[in-house]
Amino acid sequence: MPHQSSRQSRPPIPDRLPMPLVDNHTHLDIIRDDGPPLGVAEALAMAAEVGVTKVVQIGCDLESAEASVRMAHEHPGVLAGVALHPNEAPRLAASGTLATAYARIEELAADPRVRVIGESGLDYFRTGEEGRAAQHASFRWHIDLAKRRGLPLQIHDRDSHADILAVLDEVGAPERVVMHCFSGHGAFARACLERGFYLSFAGPITFKNNQPLREALAITPLDRVLLETDAPYLTPHPWRGAVNSSYLLATTARTAAGVLGVAVAHLCEAVTETADALYGPW
Numbered sequence: 001m002p003h004q005s006s007r008q009s010r011p012p013i014p015d016r017l018p019m020p021l022v023d024n025h026t027h028l029d030i031i032r033d034d035g036p037p038l039g040v041a042e043a044l045a046m047a048a049e050v051g052v053t054k055v056v057q058i059g060c061d062l063e064s065a066e067a068s069v070r071m072a073h074e075h076p077g078v079l080a081g082v083a084l085h086p087n088e089a090p091r092l093a094a095s096g097t098l099a100t101a102y103a104r105i106e107e108l109a110a111d112p113r114v115r116v117i118g119e120s121g122l123d124y125f126r127t128g129e130e131g132r133a134a135q136h137a138s139f140r141w142h143i144d145l146a147k148r149r150g151l152p153l154q155i156h157d158r159d160s161h162a163d164i165l166a167v168l169d170e171v172g173a174p175e176r177v178v179m180h181c182f183s184g185h186g187a188f189a190r191a192c193l194e195r196g197f198y199l200s201f202a203g204p205i206t207f208k209n210n211q212p213l214r215e216a217l218a219i220t221p222l223d224r225v226l227l228e229t230d231a232p233y234l235t236p237h238p239w240r241g242a243v244n245s246s247y248l249l250a251t252t253a254r255t256a257a258g259v260l261g262v263a264v265a266h267l268c269e270a271v272t273e274t275a276d277a278l279y280g281p282w
Contacts, residue, residue, distance in 0.1 A: 010243065011239035014248065017253060018268065020052075020054070023231075025154060026245075027064070049247065050247050050250040055246050057079070060085035083120040084120065087123050092134075118154025120154075120156065121155040121156035140171055143172075150175075153174045173197075179199050207240065
């Protein structure tokens with residue numbers, strides 16, 4: 001019997017959710033080369049088949065930010081987020097094009113279908129000491145943009161928990177902050193919740209070795225919980241490693257409901273209400 005998480009096979013469609021659900025963070029424009037391709041229309045149709053009827057499409061560089069805005073205009077169930085990923089900032093700074101990139105992101109952020117600034121933040125896993133100054137400067141710029149536009153900020157945080165909070169405390173966080181793909185333990189979750197942040201959980205809550213992450217979810221009030229795929233990455237168990245897509249949020253949602261001790265329908269309803277309050281009408 002082939003291993004269920006084979007990268008070359010597409011995971012089966014889960015049972016339909018009892019209530020509609022929002023995928024808080026996905027990348028419909030990214031096509032992985034280690035699995036079957038999935039076009040935007042097909043991905044959205046498969047998601048709708050299981051009840052995931054709305055998605056937040058996130059652009060991480062200029063090309064994907066522009067693509068995200070186009071998708072949001074072409075598909076009623078899509079809203080866009082635009083930003084420069086923290087790993088983009090050092091590259092753009094080194095090439096002398098960071099200021100130009102900022103200007104274009106600011107233009108795109110004015111589009112009515114753009115409802116969030118993100119993902120921005122810090123990533124100490126892929127960028128070393130030499131790139132951290134550019135990351136910090138870019139993070140501060142995006143925080144300021146979110147404030148000026150009155151939009152939520154979705155934060156990318158990889159191996160940088162303390163510095164994320166330090167920067168936000170120093171400059172002042174936007175009114176609405178979402179910790180995308182939350183990856184911390186209970187103490188970090190509490191620190192974020194004390195600041196009024198929302199925590200968005202992805203496929204890793206289903207991984208057997210991620211009990212600390214499930215503990216973080218368990219202490220998060222239901223009205224501060226969001227769910228996401230971060231597709232095409234972070235595919236939930238038992239298909240870890242395969243290409244992820246929004247339809248698999250149904251699997252993550254069922255695990256999340258179990259961790260929180262609520263009915264799946266109640267979780268879906270609460271997450272959708274929170275997303276609607278954060279991002280406005282689709």
